[in-house]
Amino acid sequence: MENELKLQIIGHIYNDYGGKFGVPRQSGLVEEVISRVVLLPEFRRAEAFRGLTGFSHVWLLWLFSEGFASGEAGEREWQPTVRPPRLGGNQRVGVFASRSPNRPNPIGLSAVRLLEIAQEEDGPVLLVAGADVLNGTPLLDIKPYVPYADARPQAQGGFAVPPEQARRLQVQIAPELLAQLPPDKRPALLAVLAEDPRPAYHAGRQEVRTYGLSFAGFNVRFQVQGEVLRVVALEQT
Amino acid sequence: MENELKLQIIGHIYNDYGGKFGVPRQSGLVEEVISRVVLLPEFRRAEAFRGLTGFSHVWLLWLFSEGFASGEAGEREWQPTVRPPRLGGNQRVGVFASRSPNRPNPIGLSAVRLLEIAQEEDGPVLLVAGADVLNGTPLLDIKPYVPYADARPQAQGGFAVPPEQARRLQVQIAPELLAQLPPDKRPALLAVLAEDPRPAYHAGRQEVRTYGLSFAGFNVRFQVQGEVLRVVALEQT
Numbered sequence: 001m002e003n004e005l006k007l008q009i010i011g012h013i014y015n016d017y018g019g020k021f022g023v024p025r026q027s028g029l030v031e032e033v034i035s036r037v038v039l040l041p042e043f044r045r046a047e048a049f050r051g052l053t054g055f056s057h058v059w060l061l062w063l064f065s066e067g068f069a070s071g072e073a074g075e076r077e078w079q080p081t082v083r084p085p086r087l088g089g090n091q092r093v094g095v096f097a098s099r100s101p102n103r104p105n106p107i108g109l110s111a112v113r114l115l116e117i118a119q120e121e122d123g124p125v126l127l128v129a130g131a132d133v134l135n136g137t138p139l140l141d142i143k144p145y146v147p148y149a150d151a152r153p154q155a156q157g158g159f160a161v162p163p164e165q166a167r168r169l170q171v172q173i174a175p176e177l178l179a180q181l182p183p184d185k186r187p188a189l190l191a192v193l194a195e196d197p198r199p200a201y202h203a204g205r206q207e208v209r210t211y212g213l214s215f216a217g218f219n220v221r222f223q224v225q226g227e228v229l230r231v232v233a234l235e236q237t
Numbered sequence: 238m239e240n241e242l243k244l245q246i247i248g249h250i251y252n253d254y255g256g257k258f259g260v261p262r263q264s265g266l267v268e269e270v271i272s273r274v275v276l277l278p279e280f281r282r283a284e285a286f287r288g289l290t291g292f293s294h295v296w297l298l299w300l301f302s303e304g305f306a307s308g309e310a311g312e313r314e315w316q317p318t319v320r321p322p323r324l325g326g327n328q329r330v331g332v333f334a335s336r337s338p339n340r341p342n343p344i345g346l347s348a349v350r351l352l353e354i355a356q357e358e359d360g361p362v363l364l365v366a367g368a369d370v371l372n373g374t375p376l377l378d379i380k381p382y383v384p385y386a387d388a389r390p391q392a393q394g395g396f397a398v399p400p401e402q403a404r405r406l407q408v409q410i411a412p413e414l415l416a417q418l419p420p421d422k423r424p425a426l427l428a429v430l431a432e433d434p435r436p437a438y439h440a441g442r443q444e445v446r447t448y449g450l451s452f453a454g455f456n457v458r459f460q461v462q463g464e465v466l467r468v469v470a471l472e473q474t
Contacts, residue, residue: 109346144333144397149348
């Protein structure tokens with residue numbers, strides 16, 4: 001194909017999001033979840049990060065990997081319109097008016113807070129907060145967040161509802177269930193659940209259904225009634 | 238290569254920046270320059286933009302095309318460290334701490350203001366303000382700017398100096414020279430020149446040199462003394 005180009009995966013993003021269900025809908029919503037950004041050996045060089053500690057945030061450019069990784073350009077499915085979960089799943093908007101994965105080039109873009117550049121044995125690892133990607137997501141690029149060019153706080157956000165206007169659930173979990181989780185994973189799980197991981201079109205349903213979410217190596221089973229989310233079981237996977 | 242992936246060019250960005258010299262260093266610096274974002278026929282469909290007019294800004298993901306377009310992944314040159322022009326060209330920082338083109342995947346990222354989605358005969362064209370790309374730049378993606386996730390006005394910008402702290406030049410141009418330019422190009426050229434297109438390491442030089450900048454089909458020749466930039470000739474190219 002004439003307009004095809006080859007890029008390369010330069011690393012991966014690792015975190016506790018074991019499944020698509022539960023991953024926040026945008027970056028920055030759940031800063032309690034920390035991701036490790038690990039480059040492949042070719043790119044994992046301390047000098048490539050020189051000067052980055054002066055920046056509080058970075059951009060991650062990554063690949064929507066679920067259902068896309070093996071497709072060739074041009075064979076991959078894209079759809080001119082998509083149904084964003086936040087619009088209840090029944091309203092169609094253009095793919096270029098959405099952050100949906102079903103785009104011609106399935107590249108994701110996330111602003112994350114840079115916590116630390118850890119110098120590990122095999123080279124530097126970035127610890128970042130607030131990524132909205134699945135564990136193991138392939139990485140294409142890391143860029144510094146340049147506030148004077150990237151931050152447009154007065155921008156109009158269309159149908160994307162800011163979090164202060166978004167519903168948050170009250171999360172109930174029995175102490176003996178919570179105790180099964182390592183202490184450092186607890187605030188993160190509670191924050192993920194408070195975001196209401198259900199598809200928006202489930203939120204109005206009457207019947208009580210049990211959902212399962214994969215987080216930090218556990219299958220977290222929960223039910224929602226009104227504004228209350230109750231964890232009913234935690235199963236190690 | 239195992240970690241190679243194929244993406245596709247979905248369109249191009251057209252504007253008055255005829256050469257790399259003169260393109261602003263970040264997006265949003267020169268909003269006087271308007272770019273046309275034109276998709277290839279396969280992607281140029283009105284419904285793919287449905288809902289986008291509610292957003293005031295969009296992200297453009299594009300390809301650094303100068304010196305990169307023909308390279309294969311893995312054969313392309315990337316450098317672990319680069320010399321950002323704003324640091325005077327003599328200080329090295331890591332490529333992941335910069336927005337330099339010499340990155341493993343030469344993808345550029347620009348927040349631009351969405352002025353209009355023009356419905357032209359062959360389909361929609363996006364008119365955007367503030368792009369920091371060369372005329373003809375290949376496009377990979379358009380995403381809505383979601384302020385609650387993308388705008389982090391409190392972020393620390395490392396060595397990237399915000400424009401209010403940046404030097405601006407006073408631009409002098411004789412009326413008979415300015416008259417050669419179409420009226421709608423004049424404010425844009427003046428704004429581009431005021432940004433001081435010279436490499437930072439030239440700014441302190443004593444000798445008066447004549448520079449040439451390609452803009453809107455003209456070769457704009459100018460000299461700088463102190464804080465004053467004087468246009469000495471305009472030649473149609």
